[in-house]
Amino acid sequence: xxxxxxxxxxxxxxxxxxxxxxxxxxxxxxxxxxxxxxxxxxxxxxxxxxxxxxxxxxxxxxxxxxxxxxxxxxxxxxxxxxxxxxxxxxxxxxxxxxxxxxxxxxxxxxxxxxxxxxxxxxxxxxxxxxxxxxxxxxxxxxxxxxxxxxxxxxxxxxxxxxxxxxxxxxxxxxxxxxxxxxxxxxxxxxxxxxxxxxxxxxxxxxxxxxxxxxxxxxxxxxxxxxxxxxxxxxxxxxxxxxxxxxxxxxxxxxxxxxxxxxxxxxxxxxxxxxxxxxxxxxxxxxxxxxxxxxx
Amino acid sequence: xxxxxxxxxxxxxxxxxxxxxxxxxxxxxxxxxxxxxxxxxxxxxxxxxxxxxxxxxxxxxxxxxxxxxxxxxxxxxxxxxxxxxxxxxxxxxxxxxxxxxxxxxxxxxxxxxxxxxxxxxxxxxxxxxxxxxxxxxxxxxxxxxxxxxxxxxxxxxxxxxxxxxxxxxxxxxxxxxxxxxxxxxxxxxxxxxxxxxxxxxxxxxxxxxxxxxxxxxxxxxxxxxxxxxxxxxxxxxxxxxxxxxxxxx
Amino acid sequence: xxxxxxxxxxxxxxxxxxxxxxxxxxxxxxxxxxxxxxxxxxxxxxxxxxxxxxxxxxxxxxxxxxxxxxxxxxxxxxxxxxxxxxxxxxxxxxxxxxxxxxxxxxxxxxxxxxxxxxxxxxxxxxxxxxxxxxxxxxxxxxxxxxxxxxxxxxxxxxxxxxxxxxxxxxxxxxxxxxxxxxxxxxxxxxxxxxxxxxxxxxxxxxxxxxxxxxxxxxxxxxxxxxxxxxxxxxxxxxxxxxxxxxxxxxxxxxxxxxxxxxxxxxxxxxxxxxxxxxxxxxxxxxxxxxxxxxxxxxxxxxxxxxxxxxxxxxxxxxxxxxxxxxxxxxxxx
Numbered sequence: 048x049x050x051x052x053x054x055x056x057x058x059x060x061x062x063x064x065x066x067x068x069x070x071x072x073x074x075x076x077x078x079x080x081x082x083x084x085x086x087x088x089x090x091x092x093x094x095x096x097x098x099x100x101x102x103x104x105x106x107x108x109x110x111x112x113x114x115x116x117x118x119x120x121x122x123x124x125x126x127x128x129x130x131x132x133x134x135x136x137x138x139x140x141x142x143x144x145x146x147x148x149x150x151x152x153x154x155x156x157x158x159x160x161x162x163x164x165x166x167x168x169x170x171x172x173x174x175x176x177x178x179x180x181x182x183x184x185x186x187x188x189x190x191x192x193x194x195x196x197x198x199x200x201x202x203x204x205x206x207x208x209x210x211x212x213x214x215x216x217x218x219x220x221x222x223x224x225x226x227x228x229x230x231x232x233x234x235x236x237x238x239x240x241x242x243x244x245x246x247x248x249x250x251x252x253x254x255x256x257x258x259x260x261x262x263x264x265x266x267x268x269x270x271x272x273x274x275x276x277x278x279x280x281x282x283x284x285x286x287x288x289x290x291x292x293x294x295x296x297x298x299x300x301x302x303x304x305x306x307x308x309x310x311x312x313x314x315x316x317x318x319x320x321x322x323x324x325x326x327x328x329x330x331x332x333x334x335x336x337x338x339x340x341x342x
Numbered sequence: 343x344x345x346x347x348x349x350x351x352x353x354x355x356x357x358x359x360x361x362x363x364x365x366x367x368x369x370x371x372x373x374x375x376x377x378x379x380x381x382x383x384x385x386x387x388x389x390x391x392x393x394x395x396x397x398x399x400x401x402x403x404x405x406x407x408x409x410x411x412x413x414x415x416x417x418x419x420x421x422x423x424x425x426x427x428x429x430x431x432x433x434x435x436x437x438x439x440x441x442x443x444x445x446x447x448x449x450x451x452x453x454x455x456x457x458x459x460x461x462x463x464x465x466x467x468x469x470x471x472x473x474x475x476x477x478x479x480x481x482x483x484x485x486x487x488x489x490x491x492x493x494x495x496x497x498x499x500x501x502x503x504x505x506x507x508x509x510x511x512x513x514x515x516x517x518x519x520x521x522x523x524x525x526x527x528x529x530x531x532x533x534x535x536x537x538x539x540x541x542x543x544x545x546x547x548x549x550x551x552x553x554x555x556x557x558x559x560x561x562x563x564x565x566x567x568x569x570x571x572x573x574x575x576x577x578x579x580x581x582x583x584x585x586x587x588x589x590x591x
Numbered sequence: 592x593x594x595x596x597x598x599x600x601x602x603x604x605x606x607x608x609x610x611x612x613x614x615x616x617x618x619x620x621x622x623x624x625x626x627x628x629x630x631x632x633x634x635x636x637x638x639x640x641x642x643x644x645x646x647x648x649x650x651x652x653x654x655x656x657x658x659x660x661x662x663x664x665x666x667x668x669x670x671x672x673x674x675x676x677x678x679x680x681x682x683x684x685x686x687x688x689x690x691x692x693x694x695x696x697x698x699x700x701x702x703x704x705x706x707x708x709x710x711x712x713x714x715x716x717x718x719x720x721x722x723x724x725x726x727x728x729x730x731x732x733x734x735x736x737x738x739x740x741x742x743x744x745x746x747x748x749x750x751x752x753x754x755x756x757x758x759x760x761x762x763x764x765x766x767x768x769x770x771x772x773x774x775x776x777x778x779x780x781x782x783x784x785x786x787x788x789x790x791x792x793x794x795x796x797x798x799x800x801x802x803x804x805x806x807x808x809x810x811x812x813x814x815x816x817x818x819x820x821x822x823x824x825x826x827x828x829x830x831x832x833x834x835x836x837x838x839x840x841x842x843x844x845x846x847x848x849x850x851x852x853x854x855x856x857x858x859x860x861x862x863x864x865x866x867x868x869x870x871x872x873x874x875x876x877x878x879x880x881x882x883x884x885x886x887x888x889x890x891x892x893x894x895x896x897x898x899x900x901x902x903x904x905x906x907x908x909x910x911x912x913x914x915x916x917x918x919x920x921x922x923x924x
Contacts, residue, residue: 085710087654136900142709143652143859144899147851151895154848158889269844273721276714284710318736319729325722332715333703395801421803429801435794446791449784450803458596459783502803 056183057302063193065298067254069291070196071271072278073203074248080220080285081240082138084145088153089275090268092245095121095156096252097263098164104171111173111257112191115250122249126242134241135234153268160265170261192258199250200291206243207287216240220285270321277328283338293339300324347409348373348506348538349394354403356389363389365563366403371506376532376539378550378571381560382584387542388430390560391508394540395427396420408505424452426504430511430542432491436484440475440494441466443483444501451502462501469497472534473527489520493527500531507531509541513549525552547575559583601778604862608774611636611866616767626763628877633766634828635876636869638846639853640773641824644780645817646851647859649810650793654713654847655700655720656821660829661841662696663689663822667830668739675744682757686765686826693822696723697815705810708796717844724842738837741830762832769823776816777862789813790860845888849876852891856898858908867906 075089086092096118103109103117129152137145175187207213218226219236227233255271256263278297282289304323308316331339349371356364364386371377381387392398394405396417404413412420426447434443444466448457457465470476473493478486486494492512499507509528513521528539532553543550550557551571559567559574561583567574574580612633619629642656666689667682674681696719704715728736745754780786788809791799800806830836849872857868875894879887902909 079710085713133896133900140899141650142713143646143650143851143855146652146654146710146713147848147855147895148899150848151892151899154888154895155892158886158892162889273717276717280711280714313731315729315731315736317729318725322722322725322729325718325725328718329703329715329722332707332711332718336707336711397797397801417800418803418805421801427801429798433795433798435791435798437794438790442787442790446787446799446804447802449787452803459600459787460596462784462787498802 052182053306055180056185057306058299059180059183059185060189061299061302062295063189063298064258064302065295066193066196066291067251067258067294068274068278068298069294070199070203070247070254071251072275072282072290072294073200073287074244074246074251075275075279076282076285076287076290077203077247078241078244079279080287081216081244082134082237084134084138084149085276085284086153086244086248087146087150087272088156088268089149089248090271090273091153091156091160092122092125092248092268093252093255093271094160094263094265094268095125096249096254097256097267098160098252099249100253100256101169101171101260101263104173111188111253111260112195115195115253118250118253119246122246123242125249126245127238129245130238130241135237138237153272157265157268164265166265168261169263173257173260188260189258192254195257196251196254199247199254203243203247203287212236212239273321274324277324279338280328281331281339286338289338297324300327346373347371348375348407350406351394352404352406354390354393354400354405356393356398357401362563364393364400367560367563367565368403369558369565371538371540373505374532374536374538376528376541376553376555378541378543378554378557379560380543380547380550380557380574383544385560385583386563387544387560388510389563391427391510391542395425395508418450421450421502421504422452424503424505425508426451426499426502426506427508428492428495428499428510428512430514432488432495434483434486434491434494434498437482439480439482440470440486440497441479443494444469444497447498447501448503452504466497466501469501470494472500472530473497474523489516492516493524496524496527496531500535500537503535504537507537507539509539511542511544513541514544521549525549528553551575597779597783600782601775604782605774605778608778608862608866609771611870612767612770612774619763619767626759628874630763630766630828630832631877632870632873633763633770634824635849635853635873636866637766637770637773637820637824638850639857639865639869639872640770640777641817641820642847642850643817643854643859643861643865644773644777644820645813647854647861647865648780648786648789648793648813650859651705651708651810652713652851653716653814653817654844655716655718656817656850657842657844657846658700658720658723659693659697659818659821660825660846661723661836661838662692662818663825664829664836664841665733665739665825666690666692666822667826668741668836669733671741671744671830672739675741675748678748681748682831685830686823689822689826689830690819693818693825694815697818698811701811701814705807705814720842720844720847724838727838734836736838738835738840740835742834745834758832758834762827765827765831766824769820769827772823773820774862776820780813780816781862785809785812793860848895852895852898856902857906858911861908861911864906864908871906 075086078086099118099121100111100114103114104111133148137148173188177184178187215231215236218231219233223233278293279290282293301320304320305316308314308319347370351367351369353366353368355366379387393400399414404411407423441463445462448462448465473496475493513524531537532539554571557571557574558565559580567577567579615629615633619626646653667685670685670688671681674684700719704712707715727733745757788804791804792806796806829841853868853872854865856871857864876887879890
């Protein structure tokens with residue numbers, strides 16, 4: 048492959064993956080922004096989304112794009128199912144309670160998935176056209192996944208800035224007591240925000256499966272959580288726009304780093320890329336303790 | 343009074359974004375003096391406290407304590423030099439007992455390095471008695487009433503053996519009886535220990551008159567009036583400040 | 592003078608906890624059949640105690656704690672791998688290197704992460720744990736993802752019999768000693784100004800700073816001590832007892848979470864709490880493993896949720912709040 052094509056291809060794939068990372072982190076950031084808790088089980092919810100798309104395709108031959116509404120619905124329900132018995136009770140507790148609780152939620156999903164579907168690696172192949180973009184051949188499914196991610200972001204934006212619910216959420220983020228005083232049911236806003244955040248997270252798992260329909264397994268969430276943390280901190284925890292921009296940057300970084308490291312003898316490029324990502328995280332926190340785009 | 347200078351602020355300013363919270367304030371506090379700082383909500387009193395105490399660093403100006411420049415000294419070092427404070431909303435360490443709270447003040451305050459834990463606990467008992475909390479030693483701090491928490495903070499500050507005690511709205515929201523109790527305590531502290539006391543007060547002018555030898559009035563980040571309490575209280579400017587009229591200085 | 596007073600106070604506080612270790616030691620000798628169960632329990636107790644010194648006392652959640660235990664395991668493994676010809680000396684060097692590596696990593700991490708608070712601190716420490724692991728695996732350092740195996744070196748140097756003794760009896764004795772060390776250090780901290788400073792930081796860090804406590808210094812102190820004990824634990828339990836060190840195992844975040852659970856279960860910041868938490872969790876884990884292998888994690892999740900929701904101050908916190916007698920309360924610290 049000519050060098051120019053390699054560059055274009057690397058950047059293109061990086062940007063497409065980055066858009067999906069962006070939407071995946073948006074859910075994490077929404078939950079942190081409103082409830083002030085970090086969802087340590089984040090990746091496990093994405094794993095559920097990936098399985099949703101996989102099973103609907105494998106069992107019923109459902110077009111993966113059409114599994115998205117199911118993922119959103121499953122996510123919304125999971126969010127509510129965890130909010131009322133657990134999350135609600137740890138919002139005002141010390142940080143360790145919420146960290147531990149969300150970790151346990153992720154663990155529960157992961158182990159349940161392992162019981163139900165074994166720990167085998169699964170994948171599917173959805174035959175769609177390949178497209179030529181600037182001399183680079185690319186699966187249309189990857190473009191579709193990224194397009195759907197942008198659509199989800201738009202949906203997110205509309206809810207946040209164009210609806211009464213969004214206004215109430217933003218009021219709670221600004222000042223919880225103030226919101227209570229004007230008659231906003233803060234508990235309900237928390238429940239809905241958590242539910243929407245999880246719905247977007249599960250849906251982003253589906254998008255990831257569409258983008259890259261292999262390697263679906265119960266443990267895939269761990270590294271996704273860690274990546275989401277890096278991206279969220281880059282973007283400034285709680286900032287959804289920041290998360291999205293940081294997601295795209297991270298996707299680009301990951302692909303460029305992988306390609307560059309492949310040229311070095313005796314190292315494992317994929318694993319070393321992760322090391323660089325975490326080093327990046329620490330450097331960012333050292334320079335800007337509240338994230339790159341954090342206030 | 344002819345006493346030595348303890349604290350000096352020279353044209354100290356602090357801005358938050360576009361808002362000037364404290365605007366070129368100069369102020370001297372003498373050893374053993376009791377000073378009341380009054381002003382309406384948002385006049386910059388608490389920011390001024392945080393500057394003296396070291397929670398904030400000023401954008402401009404300098405702060406001297408016992409002749410040393412402490413403008414950039416971290417709060418914990420200032421505490422050891424002899425600056426102690428209470429908080430507007432009391433912040434005791436909730437799950438520790440009252441005695442332990444005060445003992446920590448003694449362990450890390452001005453003479454902290456020389457005490458061991460038992461001595462500090464002993465000193466804490468004395469300090470609790472001094473503020474009228476004798477008998478509450480073993481109560482977890484979170485179980486105390488608001489007034490008791492405020493007294494606990496005073497005891498904790500006193501146990502540090504400070505030379506300057508900063509009290510942030512220590513009497514706000516108290517019944518007249520409790521106000522008298524606190525005023526008495528402040529006077530006793532001053533008399534017995536010779537500690538300079540600077541108290542922030544939003545309302546409760548009566549209490550200020552009762553304990554302060556000197557009063558300064560803050561408004562929109564500036565000091566606009568200064569003098570003995572009887573005189574300041576009668577100044578028409580003070581009335582304007584509290585009625586929210588524009589004040590020309 | 593001040594120090595001997597502190598030691599006396601510490602010993603008084605530590606009576607019950609020390610007794611727990613000594614009883615386990617006696618049981619170990621009396622019932623050789625159950626020796627490995629007892630060693631497992633001690634591992635969990637020490638893990639909880641070491642973690643408690645930082646997390647329990649300051650309230651900061653170090654999600655990457657296991658990295659320090661891993662450093663200790665690597666310290667021992669590398670010392671034995673390269674110095675095995677020195678015989679027993681290589682094991683002593685191993686323990687020293689274990690502490691040195693974990694303390695070195697803790698000082699580096701502390702310099703960066705201890706300026707952060709809450710969620711940012713938790714995330715940064717996860718970053719350190721994963722970062723070190725992926726550096727070792729990705730750049731093929733010290734054995735890469737294969738890790739370091741020292742069983743062969745131990746057998747070559749000491750002979751099969753002695754090597755087996757090192758990997759069971761000696762490693763378990765080391766565990767007992769590390770456990771007692773951890774108890775004494777915790778008790779000393781709790782009976783001196785250090786303990787008060789850490790508790791004040793946990794309750795309200797800004798107020799602590801305003802009241803004369805050098806917050807950074809005490810946080811770094813607790814962080815490093817906690818890491819050092821973790822390092823010893825890794826050296827004894829993983830490198831020496833297991834005979835190998837593998838990155839996917841020693842950097843596994845599950846150990847950190849187990850430590851959090853045990854500390855939460857027993858009661859953070861207390862002396863007896865982590866011991867109770869460790870005994871409870873360790874035996875539960877062991878029996879679940881016997882009854883339904885592979886299902887421990889599925890059971891762990893709801894237990895975690897129940898602890899967080901129902902016992903936010905841990906079992907000890909719950910009991911202590913209901914005990915009025917001050918002497919009994921002191922015994923239960």
